[in-house]
Amino acid sequence: MTVETTTATSGLAELSARFADLFQRIADTAVERDARREVPHGLVRELGRAGFGALRVPPEYGGSGISMAELTEVLLELAAADSNFPQILRAHFLYTESLLHAPDAELRTRWLRRIGAGDLLGGAYTERSTANASHFSTTVTHAGERRIVNGEKYYTTGSLYADWVITAGEGDHGVTHVIVAAGTPGLEIVDDWNGFGQRLTASGTTRFTEVDITETPQLPEDLTPGSYGTSLAQFWHIVALAGIARRLHTDVLAYVRDRKRYFSQGAAVLPRVDPVIQTVIGEIGSARFVAETLARRIGSQIGDLDLAVRAGSATEADFDTVEIDVYRAQVSVIDIVLAAAGRAFDVGGASALDATEGWDRHWRNARTLASHNPTPHRLVSIGDHDLNGTSPYRTWLSGIDLRNR
Secondary structure: OOHHHHHHHHHHHHHHHHHHHHHHHHHHOHHHHHHHOOOOHHHHHHHHHOOHHHOOOOHHHOOOOOOHHHHHHHHHHHHHHOOHHHHHOHHHHHHHHHHHHOOOOHHHHHHHHHHHOOOOEEEEOOOOOOOOOOOOOOEEEEEOOEEEEEEEEOOOOOHHHOOEEEEEEEEOOEEEEEEEEOOOOOEEEEOOOOOOOOOOOOOOEEEEEEEEOOOOOOOOOOOOOHHHHHHHHHHHHHHHHHHHHHHHHHHHHHHHHHOOOOOOOOOOOOHHHOHHHHHHHHHHHHHHHHHHHHHHHHHHHHHHHHHHHHHOOOOHHHHHHHHHHHHHHHHHHHHHHHHHHHHHHHHOHHHHHOOOOOOHHHHHHHHHHHHOOOHHHHHHHHHHHHHHOOOHHHHHHHOOOHHHO
């Protein structure tokens, strides 16, 4: 083992120890919280105070400065505890990465210090009635000396828990990104997300009614995540799905090991030594292995790309390679985790359906994460790239209609 590997292992052990108690409390209350739709505002704030949102922020700004590979391991633990939590913090980490890649300036420094001190960022970008790329119904206008935001956003995951909400709207010179402090008059965040999975992400509506941001500190104007941000956003879903597979495997193992009743058509032995049950466990364990392995692989690739971006050496080919590999991994992880989440019930008959087990949440959460970016669209991007060398991000950016090409 090299010194570098030893150091990384030591750092991960320290991180795991730092969050162990909090992660355990998140895991222990996950089933009841999901059943009651109990928004975990206090637990998210504890994560912020414990420095979770500053894991990637350099130590000189108050963070931990960990690598993307190390972040992958911590995220897997959090996702296994409750997959809602990584999703809640997804926008925060996307914007934090954008700040890390922004040119060094005082404004960037101030924001990194805020995040290092525990502040959390939320996003309110998507609208239900527009293209969400070149046009928004949300506006950022001037009223005399005042700067005012008006509009409505949906799928504003995590904003309910955030200290700062980042949004986009039509400004004086096209689309502009602005930030609003939580609690600002006219800012309303409604937990009206009605999906059957990821129930606690507060992925609902955010309204801006004459919100005055004149005195609100703003982010650097050149804060654009680009293709790196696209890859990171989808990597986040991969890690959440891998965490679901880990928790599913853990839950099913504990259930079977303690189970005494066997199937009348089975081998008339304890379930844990029944070859049929062992086969199901093997399938779920294999799904976990593949999902976690792909999550780590993609985390490592994004980490390498991050270093290239910071060094100014990243090429368009580098961005495309990572993005396509993210899509390939995403398609594979979605298929195996959904299959495993459905297969799990075969280890226990009707008793495995007991609501107190909460196994249904694994499939519901996985299906919801998968539906954010449907597999057929990902497969088109992969196939087009393989056949024609197209770049998913630049194709989207240029507004090319793939159906009419």
